[in-house]
Amino acid sequence: MEKNLNHLEQLRDHILRRIPERRVETIEDAYYFIEEVGFCHLMTDGRDNMPSLYVAVCGRRDVRLPRNVQSDAETSLTWHLKDELARLGAAFYAKQLQNIPTFIALDLVPYFYALYSCSPAFSPQKFSSDAIAIYRSLRRESPQTTAQLKLSSGIEERKRFDKALEELQLAMQVVMSEVRYVPKFTYVWELAAVRFPEQLRKPKRISRQDALRHLITNYLATVRYATARQAQCLFRCSPAETGRALEQLESQSLIRTFAESNTVLLIADEDRLPPRRIDLEKASAW
DNA sequence: TAAGGACGCCACAGGGGTGA
DNA sequence: TCACCCCTGTGGCGTCCTTA
Numbered sequence: 001m002e003k004n005l006n007h008l009e010q011l012r013d014h015i016l017r018r019i020p021e022r023r024v025e026t027i028e029d030a031y032y033f034i035e036e037v038g039f040c041h042l043m044t045d046g047r048d049n050m051p052s053l054y055v056a057v058c059g060r061r062d063v064r065l066p067r068n069v070q071s072d073a074e075t076s077l078t079w080h081l082k083d084e085l086a087r088l089g090a091a092f093y094a095k096q097l098q099n100i101p102t103f104i105a106l107d108l109v110p111y112f113y114a115l116y117s118c119s120p121a122f123s124p125q126k127f128s129s130d131a132i133a134i135y136r137s138l139r140r141e142s143p144q145t146t147a148q149l150k151l152s153s154g155i156e157e158r159k160r161f162d163k164a165l166e167e168l169q170l171a172m173q174v175v176m177s178e179v180r181y182v183p184k185f186t187y188v189w190e191l192a193a194v195r196f197p198e199q200l201r202k203p204k205r206i207s208r209q210d211a212l213r214h215l216i217t218n219y220l221a222t223v224r225y226a227t228a229r230q231a232q233c234l235f236r237c238s239p240a241e242t243g244r245a246l247e248q249l250e251s252q253s254l255i256r257t258f259a260e261s262n263t264v265l266l267i268a269d270e271d272r273l274p275p276r277r278i279d280l281e282k283a284s285a286w
Numbered sequence: 287t288a289a290g291g292a293c294g295c296c297a298c299a300g301g302g303g304t305g306a
Numbered sequence: 307t308c309a310c311c312c313c314t315g316t317g318g319c320g321t322c323c324t325t326a
Contacts, residue, residue, distance in 0.1 A: 043298070147295090
């Protein structure tokens with residue numbers, strides 16, 4: 001098993017760009033990286049078993065976020081790439097996984113939307129009054145800067161505003177579409193349906209269970225192995241839902257499972273579940 | 287009045303504390 | 307053990323305040 005895991009770690013080095021020759025240096029590299037992995041965290045060090053743009057920028061395994069993040073070249077480049085990717089709309093930027101800033105490749109957005117979307121317009125009882133106020137304000141006018149949105153929604157208190165915005169981001173209703181540094185640092189917010197109309201039109205045809213199965217398949221194709229608990233926590237789904245998805249993947253021989261003490265290990269089949277491939281025709285459009 | 291310092295605004299990750 | 311909350315430190319810019 002140990003030998004097998006070493007082999008999988010080497011595969012990960014290639015896929016997650018933890019080797020110098022594959023490190024992300026340009027906006028094109030960053031776009032291709034997200035297309036290859038499907039979805040990734042922004043600024044994590046990879047210990048959470050998730051692809052990370054920051055790790056890909058560093059191009060090595062042993063990554064630790066420095067204390068002085070703003071004066072660090074690798075961190076600055078990652079932030080710059082985040083700003084550019086969001087501005088170009090090359091990937092969906094949200095706090096979708098574990099409440100951590102995440103980039104999602106556009107082809108996977110409908111699956112995330114099928115799993116998490118919930119609109120205040122149709123389910124107002126699920127949202128706080130602050131979230132509904134922000135959503136309505138953006139329906140009247142989108143996009144808006146943070147300051148404009150605070151004013152127009154009537155929620156000036158930062159803590160309340162951040163919490164409400166987080167609700168809407170988790171429900172994939174609002175996205176950050178731009179970062180402005182002058183005259184004042186601010187984010188620009190936009191309705192997700194306006195920013196990504198094509199991706200958010202489709203999901204009604206995808207069931208929640210199908211979406212979860214598709215996303216776990218994508219996850220394991222990228223990281224090659226994970227524990228069942230990691231897969232469950234990542235997508236914030238119940239053990240029963242995750243269990244059903246994993247059973248289906250195992251019955252299709254896409255993954256193999258191993259039980260060790262209290263841990264269930266999931267390993268992607270090398271032949272039946274290869275890593276994602278980039279759609280070069282689509283990618284060249286960017 | 288000019289120069290320099292202090293502070294606030296922003297989002298982010300990490301760490302510590304707390305409660306289930 | 308885990309999830310959640312709160313606080314801290316971070317840079318660049320504008321604004322306000324203090325000092326010479």
